[in-house]
Amino acid sequence: MSASIRNLDDLLAEGVSGRRVLVRADLNVPLDKQTGEITDDGRIRAVLPTLGALVQAGAKVVVCSHLGRPKGAPDPQYSLRPVAGRLGELLDAPVHFATDTVGESARATVDALTDGQVALLENLRFNKGETSKDDTERGAFADQLAAFGEAYVDDAFGAVHRKHASVHDVPARLPHVAGRLVLREVEVLSRLTGEPERPYVVVLGGSKVSDKLAVIEALLPKVDRLLIGGGMCFTFLKAQGHEVGTSLLEEEMVETCGNLLSRAEGKILLPVDVVAADAFAPDAAHDTVPADGIPSHRLGLDIGPETVAGFTAALSQAKTVFWNGPMGVFEMPAFANGTRGVAEAITKTDAFTVVGGGDSAAAVRALGLDESSFGHISTGGGASLEYLEGKTLPGIAALEN
DSSP: OOTTOOBHHHHHHHOOTTOEEEEEEOOOOOBOTTTOOBSOOHHHHHTHHHHHHHHHTTOEEEEEOOOSOOOSSOOGGGOSHHHHHHHHHHHTSOEEEOSSSSSHHHHHHHHTOOTTOEEEOOOGGGSTTTTOSOHHHHHHHHHHHHTTOSEEEEEOGGGTTSOOIIIIIGGGTSOEEEOHHHHHHHHHHHHHHSOOOSSEEEEEOSSOHHHHHHHHHHHTTTOSEEEEOSTTHHHHHHHTTOOOTTSOOOGGGHHHHHHHHHHSTTOEEOOSEEEEESSSSTTOOEEEEETTOOOTTOEEEEEOHHHHHHHHHHHHTOSEEEEESOSSOTTSGGGOHHHHHHHHHHHTSSSEEEEOSHHHHHHHHHTTOOGGGSSEEOSOHHHHHHHHHTOOOHHHHHHHO
């Protein structure tokens, strides 16, 4: 992180007792569609060090976040109310919830705060100004948000790649610092983009090559091995001339994958076997087949045991590991073994290991793996990938100004 970026300790040293501090957090947690209950509170726990420090220092803490993708208007299924409840449990103190973002409820809730109390505003994306591409509209919303704080803390690493009002525009209106989480994320990712200890092994999964193409292009010259699983592997297998049945395939990316393989000089390791099923369903009939022998009527939903063994061997020599994307449909127990096997292999290395957020972080928790056995679990899948691509992240740039 740039030396010009001030951090939370700088703000605390100035004194925050009695001052309103606006904290942009990433509380975009998954909710059960039937019950509305939080199914993974990892992102809430990740912001606790910053919030706890501000509370202890006597600040009046105003937290704001987005959740999901509402269309710029209130939508009950994306309310942050359940998050306020869980945050209160973790802080062991009430979290006062505003039922709007910058309206009457928000103003009254913020005005009523006393030293060391916490308020959470309703979902920022209920206001179209948050994500507007119009600078004036976005700036007007930022003005309203900034009025709730005397200082601003960005601790939402999962959102720093977005040019949104709360991330990009509010820092221009208030004294601003990076929170504990953002500071840690950038320090970790800087190790991967600088001079990582070698061998440097990257594991990429997920569904689409197109989503990961830019990071593959950026990493290929820097890594020693690139292990590819998940749905994206089938486009690479197709590029090798193999039958992939009804597996996920980006036909328009086949030629690109072929070019990557020819340039990779043997660095790219693809599955040698896959778990192929009759249908995309948890109870579908399935078995393990060679990666070059997928039946035409079946689709691959996980990497097979021989692939796990090969990936484990490659990882065992690593000194630096970055993993982003599951190896299969881990949400279905029958197709979770590949992701579990690779994740466990990563934990057993002597390497500095980084899990690149998103579905990978969700898989670690869903499969019951020990989070402390990884060097770092990022809270931002898209943000971590764009950082590794070398892109300028609007939220980080705003903190530098």
